[in-house]
Amino acid sequence: MSARKPGRHALLFILITIFIDTLGFGIIIPVLPKLIAELGNVSIGQAAGYGGALMFVYALMHFLFAPVLGNLSDRFGRRPVLLLSLATLSVDYMIMGFATGIGLLFLGRLLSGASAATFATANAYIADITAESERAARFGLIGAAWGVGFVAGPAIGGMLGEIGPRVPFFVAAGLALVNVIYGLAVLPETLPLERRRPFRLTRAYPLGAYRALRPYPLVMTLSGAVVLYFIAHDVNPSTWTYYVIQKFAWSEAQVGLGLAAVGLASAVVSGTLVGP
Numbered sequence: 429m430s431a432r433k434p435g436r437h438a439l440l441f442i443l444i445t446i447f448i449d450t451l452g453f454g455i456i457i458p459v460l461p462k463l464i465a466e467l468g469n470v471s472i473g474q475a476a477g478y479g480g481a482l483m484f485v486y487a488l489m490h491f492l493f494a495p496v497l498g499n500l501s502d503r504f505g506r507r508p509v510l511l512l513s514l515a516t517l518s519v520d521y522m523i524m525g526f527a528t529g530i531g532l533l534f535l536g537r538l539l540s541g542a543s544a545a546t547f548a549t550a551n552a553y554i555a556d557i558t559a560e561s562e563r564a565a566r567f568g569l570i571g572a573a574w575g576v577g578f579v580a581g582p583a584i585g586g587m588l589g590e591i592g593p594r595v596p597f598f599v600a601a602g603l604a605l606v607n608v609i610y611g612l613a614v615l616p617e618t619l620p621l622e623r624r625r626p627f628r629l630t631r632a633y634p635l636g637a638y639r640a641l642r643p644y645p646l647v648m649t650l651s652g653a654v655v656l657y658f659i660a661h662d663v664n665p666s667t668w669t670y671y672v673i674q675k676f677a678w679s680e681a682q683v684g685l686g687l688a689a690v691g692l693a694s695a696v697v698s699g700t701l702v703g704p
Contacts, residue, residue, distance in 0.1 A: 434692035437614035438557060441565070441607070442550050445510060446573040447580075448607050449544045452517060452600040453486075454581020456524070458683040459596055459669050460590035466593070468530050476670035478530060482537045483666045489541025496632045497643045498548035503627040504568070506553045509546070511608055518604035525597030556618035568702030575695025578690045586684020593680075 460482070460588040464475040467657060524536035550570065558566050585596040631640060641648050672678040672686065 436440070438616060439554070439569075441611050441615050442510075442553055443569060443573040444607055445514060445546060446550055446570050447577040448514070448600075448603050449517070449546060449585070450574045450577025451581040452521060452540070452604065453544065454578050454687065455585035455588070455600050456521075456595045457475070457582055457669055457687060458586040458680040459593040461673050462531070462589075462680070463593040464530065467527065467533065472670055472674045476667055478533075479670060480666045482533060483662070485534055486537045486541040487662070489538055490544065491634055492579075493542040494548050495634055497546060498552065499548045499627055501549040501552055501619070502625050505617045505619050505624070507550050507555065507611075507615050508547055510553070510615070511611050513543045513546045513549075514604050514611065518601045519606065521551040521601035521604065525594045525601065547695045553618055565703035568699065570613075571702060572695050572699030575691050575693075575697075575699070578691030579695055580691075582684040582687035582691070584684070586679075586681040589680030 460479060461472055461475050464470070464478045464482075465472055468475065468478060470478075497509055497513065520536050520539035520543060523539070524533055527533050527536065547570075551567065554566050554570065560689060584599070588599060590594040638648070638651070641651065669683050669687075672683060678686070
């Protein structure tokens, strides 16, 4: 393990990482409909089909790679997994920013979904550096960072989208790269060699991860509730943006502000109510 002990910068880095993961996801939402329509030479209504498929690909990769990254962090440490994921995220947004066809958007979403699946590693890092009595509050901060990212992402993406539909992608790439540099400077490793475990495929795929929860029926029940929650939550963002653009002729800025209101509510609840 690194000779340095995790300080306030380590926690700040984790929160910034979650923020950037969410920011990068949200910053492109306001501009994606028109970019798809432009690249595919289709209407906004037809672009919604591509948009739903892009969100599905992103979520699928997230689903598949979250346990992979979590197990890699158990084998090689939290620090390299977090930094490599952020670096890959930066490359992904550059690919999408320079995309000349819808196929490259799908490639970008594949990479983004895989490299942004860092929540498991981030949670493990927080658990490593936090006493049990303080973990609920600090996990609440992770939720707040997600909410703030979802506030800032669409709002910033909407404003930048007024300049050009590709600008938000380049800004997201730059933010991820800056955070890699910050992490190289301030992030120590928290998992000592004696606590690391071999990487095994039985733990690194989603069904294997759920099998490990069998001894904990309450956790299994809560996991099912989380799955149902996200199905209900995420079904709307896949179509809402296209709907308001086509029906009400909303601009990128208006779409961004509408989504930012949702993120603001989430940030307030996560940051103020989860701890108590």
